[in-house]
Amino acid sequence: QAPLVESGGGLVQPGGSLRLSCEASGFTLDNYAIAWWRQSQGKEREGVSCIRLSDGTTDYADFVKGRFTIAKDDNHDTVYLQMNSLKPEDTGTYYCLIGADCYRDSRTYDALGAWGRGTLVTVSP
Numbered sequence: 001q002a003p004l005v006e007s008g009g010g011l012v013q014p015g016g017s018l019r020l021s022c023e024a025s026g027f028t029l030d031n032y033a034i035a036w037w038r039q040s041q042g043k044e045r046e047g048v049s050c051i052r053l054s055d056g057t058t059d060y061a062d063f064v065k066g067r068f069t070i071a072k073d074d075n076h077d078t079v080y081l082q083m084n085s086l087k088p089e090d091t092g093t094y095y096c097l098i099g100a101d102c103y104r105d106s107r108t109y110d111a112l113g114a115w116g117r118g119t120l121v122t123v124s125p
Contacts, residue, residue: 002116003027004034004096009119012086020081020119022096029053029072033102034079036070037109038121040092048094049081050102059102064090086123093118 008020022034035050049070050059058070069082079096097114109115 002114004098004114004116006094006096006116006119009094009121011122011124013125014086014088014123016086016123017082017084018086018121020083020094020096020121022079022081024077024098028077029079029098032098033100034070034072035097035099035102035109036081036094037097037106038090038092038094039118040089043092045106047104047106051079052102053079083121086121088123091121091123093120 003024005023006020008018010018012018031054033050033052036048037045038048039045048061048064049068051070051072053072060068067085072079095115095118097109099109099112103109
């Protein structure tokens, strides 16, 4: 069972916004790195963003820079992915993943058993 649960996906028009949430059950997120990956139909999984909760540093894929923001809400022990200026190509299932660091290879998360059910984002007129 994946340790994190994603929520917040839905249908949005191009140019719109969504906020995805990532929550843990039974433990705190402190000192881990939380990453968002996505998979679109017919495409390979791709890393979107990551935050290292030990020091707050963040990484973004070039295709979301300036549009997406990853952040942690300490009051709710939740990591959010704020997605603005959404494009049809952002459509896909989004997954939040936990690790000791931000990994560029999705197979590392495979080995950790980190993939959950994801949350579906559909950007369409």
